[in-house]
Every structure is written in structure tokens, then in C-alpha cells.
Amino acid sequence: MKETPCDHCKPRVRVMGSLLALLVALGGCGKSGDDGKTAGQQLDAAIAKTEQAAEKAKAGTESAMANVGAAMKDATREVEASGKQIAGKAGETLNDVSITAAVSSGLARDPELSALKISVDTKNGAVTLTGSAPTEAAREKAGALAKTVKGVNSVENRLVVKAG
Template sequence: MSKSTQRIVQIIAVSALAFGLAACNKAADEGQTAGQKLDSAIANTEKAADNAAANASAAATNAADAAKDAAKEAGNAMVSAADSASITAAVNAGLIKDSELSAIKINVDTKDGVVTLTGEAPNQAAKDRAGDIAKAVQGVSSVANNLTVKAG
């Protein structure tokens, strides 16, 4: 249990004890001996402590669930980044195989399966081929072909 969770549990327990002692029924105390009053106060305090423990347990469970959710989201983000990197690498490898296209002059960016091509192509046919190469890579959902055709 983390220090902050322990601190919260301690605060709840102390509060429960204080409320338990304060909650002693004044009207029921009349005519009771000191021992009976003490027994009643202890019983009320035990109930309050049990409630505090249940509340602390629920809070700890909620905190653990929140931590699991955060870890899962971080894992998903890492998988997405790895997928994007592998798509980018595959597109670059395809561009290198084409004799008219320069992988050095074409920038490939990938995010969530969307590939964006920027840079220069020597002609319209090469630009179209670059888009086709990117579309053929597994995991690509769409291609933004922002290549410009080299003038003259």
C-alpha cells in the first residue's frame, strides 16, 4: 500500500473513532453505569472503524482500478507508436525499391494508420506510385499524398 493510501486510511480511521465516540446516544446513557457507557462507546467506535475500513478498502480498490486503466492506456499508446514506426519503415523500404523515387527527398509520417507523404517527386507518375506504395503497406488506413512534382 502506498504512503498516501496509508495516510488516507489513517485519517479515515481516526475520523471514524472520533465520530463513534461523539455518536454515543446521550438519552440512552441516562441510568447506565460507567462500564455500560464505556461498552456502548466501544461498540459504536468498532462499528465506525469497520465502516472506515470498508470505505478505505473501496478507495484502495478504486485507486488500483484507476492505475490499471492508466497502464492499459499507456500500453495502447506504445503499441500505436510501434505500429506507426513499423508502417513508416515499410513505406520507406518500398520507396527505396523504386528507381525514380528518392526516400531521402520524401518524408513519411504515420499516425494511427494514416500515412502522410511530403517532399518532391520527379513527375506525376512517380508521385502516384509513391501513394500506391504507401497504400499497399499493411496497417495503412489512408494516405495523404502531399508530394510536389518537381518543376521542369
């Protein structure tokens, strides 16, 4: 069961109600108690104490709510920052995948280059070509083709020239 801000006040209210009932029962309108106060004065004092306790409880609740609000704002900022970081990493990975696909597609469309013999790897926009090319001109063409793809920052051409 979830505790509400007023749950801790209920026992005080019961005690104060019992105290008031006892004072009314024991005191008469004009009779004095052991401390020299009439029942009405004792009742007024009890009411004043109850009001003070209520104000103290209210102040404590307001302070606690302010702390909760600040903690929620901090948590929200942390979650937002984490989300942006994750989204940024996901975006980088997605860009690398699309760059790899575009370079591989370009290689496959070129009759001189075989996409099956050339492996394309991309990390943070840096493309690495590995495998074999039939001629030095084809090797250079593959590197040049990779450089034309949007998002490519650099190309490391590790292709080895192998005839046939």
C-alpha cells in the same frame, strides 16, 4: 508514526483501569457508595460501560475500513483506466512509427524512388508523402506502395514531379 485502529482506545483503557482501581480501593464488598450501589455493582456498571465503548469503537473502525476499501477500489479502477488509455496511445504511436519505417523502407528499395527526396509522415495510420518524384509514374508508384503497408488507413500524396 502511523496510527493503528486501537491507538485511540489506549487512553480509554487507562482511564477505565484507574476507575476500577479507585472503585476497588474505595469500596468494600458489601459497602454502598453515595449512589446506593455496592462496589461490585459499580464495578459491573463500569465493565458494561467499557464493553459499550469497545463495541462503539469497533463499529467505527469497521465503518472506516469499509470506506477505505471502497476508496481503494475506486482508485484502482481509475489507475487501470488511465493505464489502458496510455497503453492505447503508446500503441498508436508505435504503429505510426512502424508504418513510417515500412513505407520509407519500401521507397528506398525501389530503384525509381529516392527515399532521401521523399518524406514520410504517419498519424493514426494516415500517411502523408511530401517531397519530389522524378516522374508522374514514380509519384503514383510511391502512393501505391504506401497503401500496401499494413496499418495504413489513407495516403495523402503531396509529391511534386521534378525531373532530375
